[in-house]
Structures are given as C-alpha cells and as structure tokens.
Amino acid sequence: MMSKFAAPAAFFVGLAVGAGTAWYCAKEKYAHIAEQEIASVKAAYAQREQRQEQPVETPATKLAAGKVPEKPSIVDYAQRVQEAGYTDYSRTIKADPKPEPGERPYVISPDEFGEIEEYTKVSLTHFADGVLADECGEVVDNVEEIVGDALEHIGEYEDDCVHVRSDAKRCDYEILEDLRTFDEFQKTLPPNH
Incomplete structure (x- = not known):
C-alpha cells in the first residue's frame, strides 16, 4: 500500500x-x-x-574621371517634353469661364444656392411677358445688373428655375419661371398692395 x-x-x-x-x-x-x-x-x-x-x-x-556629360540642346529638350504629352495651359481657354468674385452675377447649381451663410437668399419670378419681379410684386428694373444673363440659363439645372450668385451684392437669387403675365399676377395680390 x-x-x-x-x-x-x-x-x-x-x-x-x-x-x-x-x-x-x-x-x-x-x-x-x-x-x-x-x-x-x-x-x-x-x-x-x-x-x-x-x-x-x-x-x-564622372567629372572627376574626366567624363563630361553631353548636355542636350534646348530644341531636343522641348521636343521630348512635347512628345511626353505637355499641355500649354497658358493658352487654354475655359469654355464657360466663371467670373471672379465681385465682377458680375453668375449662374450656380441648385446645390450651391444658399451655401454661403453670409449671403442673402432672394426669390424672384420671371413672368411670361419678360418682367422680373420679387415676391411682393416689385419690378426689377436693372435686370442685367442684378442677375446678369441668368434668364438665358433657365432650365439648365432644373426646369423653370435658375440660381444666380452676385458676390458684389452678397446675394443668392432663385429665379422661378411663371407662365402668367405680370398683369395676371398683380390681380392675385391683395388690394392694399
């Protein structure tokens, strides 16, 4: 055990x-x-x-050994650069140049509308008879100064609408197309107007 x-x-x-x-x-x-x-x-x-x-x-x-490298001519260098696909950007022209801030009003995409918080958002209406007015029925006299050539771009981004930015006035404009004439619109306004 x-x-x-x-x-x-x-x-x-x-x-x-x-x-x-x-x-x-x-x-x-x-x-x-x-x-x-x-x-x-x-x-x-x-x-x-x-x-x-x-x-x-x-x-x-190479220089210490007495071998001097042969420097290519400027013509040969320019030809090699062009063959490699060089583009002279100083000679290219933008198809639709966007104006520099402060120059003149320019068309923007709907996504850009209101993205700058400091800019005032203004809604305008373009009537069938060519009159441009604000929401209260006040006619915009100097259309070119306020919205530039924006009326020619209605429908590019959205049907019956265009958005414009004026850096000089610090405003983003939304211009809506209305099939009525301005006189027909005025008839819908309250009588005190």
Whole structure:
C-alpha cells in the first residue's frame, strides 16, 4: 500500500520532469530562431558591404574621371517634353469661364444656392411677358445688373428655375419661371398692395 506522501511526491516529481522537458524544448527552439536571425543579419550586412564596394557613378565622379556629360540642346529638350504629352495651359481657354468674385452675377447649381451663410437668399419670378419681379410684386428694373444673363440659363439645372450668385451684392437669387403675365399676377395680390 502506498503511503500518504507517495501520491503527492509522484505528482511533484512528474511536475518537475515535465517542467524540465518543457524548458529544454523551449531553449532549443529559441536558440534555433536566434541562430536564423543572426544568419539573416550577417547576410544583409554582407550584401550591404558588397554594394558599398561597387563604385557609384554620380555626376561628381564622372567629372572627376574626366567624363563630361553631353548636355542636350534646348530644341531636343522641348521636343521630348512635347512628345511626353505637355499641355500649354497658358493658352487654354475655359469654355464657360466663371467670373471672379465681385465682377458680375453668375449662374450656380441648385446645390450651391444658399451655401454661403453670409449671403442673402432672394426669390424672384420671371413672368411670361419678360418682367422680373420679387415676391411682393416689385419690378426689377436693372435686370442685367442684378442677375446678369441668368434668364438665358433657365432650365439648365432644373426646369423653370435658375440660381444666380452676385458676390458684389452678397446675394443668392432663385429665379422661378411663371407662365402668367405680370398683369395676371398683380390681380392675385391683395388690394392694399
């Protein structure tokens, strides 16, 4: 019969043998990995030294050796640049140039309307008889100054509508097309107007 201490002693002996085996295996494994890393570093340094031993030919070493590089003519250089697809942007013209801020009113997309918070949003109506008026029925006399050539662009982005920005007046205009004449519109206004 086994004594009380035999089972725990066997357990601890087994634990010690297992731990020793694990330590030995781990030591061998990591020694092998370390050898591989050292070998790869040695190989990298060997390649680096071989590259450093080969002379690199730079413009300075060419001049020191008496080799003067031949400079291409400006005509040859210009021809190579043109063949590579050079575009002379100084000679291109925008198809629809957008005026510089402050110059004159210009058409904007519906998405741009009201995006500048400091600009006042104004709604105007263009009637069938060519009259341009605001929401209260006040006729816009100087159409060209207020909205530029915007009336020619009605329908480009949205049917019966165009949006215009005037940087000089700090306003975004929405011009809606109305099939009525201005006189027909005035009849719908309240009598005190």
